[in-house]
Amino acid sequence: GAGVSQTPSNKVTEKGKYVELRCDPISGHTALYWYRQSLGQGPEFLIYFQGTGAADDSGLPNDRFFAVRPEGSVSTLKIQRTERGDSAVYLCASSLDIAPPANEQFFGPGTRLTVL
Amino acid sequence: AQKVTQAQTEISVVEKEDVTLDCVYETRDTTYYLFWYKQPPSGELVFLIRRNSFDEQNEISGRYSWNFQKSTSSFNFTITASQVVDSAVYFCALSGVIQGAQKLVFGQGTRLTINP
Numbered sequence: 001g002a003g004v005s006q007t008p009s010n011k012v013t014e015k016g017k018y019v020e021l022r023c024d025p026i027s028g029h030t031a032l033y034w035y036r037q038s039l040g041q042g043p044e045f046l047i048y049f050q051g052t053g054a055a056d057d058s059g060l061p062n063d064r065f066f067a068v069r070p071e072g073s074v075s076t077l078k079i080q081r082t083e084r085g086d087s088a089v090y091l092c093a094s095s096l097d098i099a100p101p102a103n104e105q106f107f108g109p110g111t112r113l114t115v116l
Numbered sequence: 117a118q119k120v121t122q123a124q125t126e127i128s129v130v131e132k133e134d135v136t137l138d139c140v141y142e143t144r145d146t147t148y149y150l151f152w153y154k155q156p157p158s159g160e161l162v163f164l165i166r167r168n169s170f171d172e173q174n175e176i177s178g179r180y181s182w183n184f185q186k187s188t189s190s191f192n193f194t195i196t197a198s199q200v201v202d203s204a205v206y207f208c209a210l211s212g213v214i215q216g217a218q219k220l221v222f223g224q225g226t227r228l229t230i231n232p
Binding site for chain 1: 120122149153158159160161162163166207209213218219220221222223224225
């Protein structure tokens, strides 16, 4: 079946602009996660959703970052007033449930964001 | 706080050699999960293994094997008879079992290059 998909695959924007990154999870997966991977680093947790609600947003770096999942499926990560330091690959993952053993996370290919 | 350390930034070996990737972790949890992921050049994280901290048995899957030693907080990964297709960045990760089960904490990754 289809895996996690993310659009766009690449996004180049200018400092100060607003961007939206989209994630389509695996069908039937109730949990959805966002991570950020800077060059040469491991992914860092940003936020996760159980259904429509953000269950843990402790990894969001500041209030310029916001994510939604209005219908419990597709999620959008929104970044306001982008800064050069926001440049990274943004990874999305989904899992069948949040509780082990069904919480194995399946990752998408990521969106590479470049802020000029 | 949880932390994963992969001290080897890059490893380069010749095809058919055995190679071990080191992973050391820190956690205050008494139960936790450990993971290994592979990230090929395409960028998508591929799940390799998950181990529960209760289970210290070593595991073998084809050319891959994992050595979990709770006494030294290590979860090392060995590839036997390496192949060029094994070239990728490999990440070790840690999560809670109940609290924090949804948040993967990754190491910085080890870039493995297998030369023909």
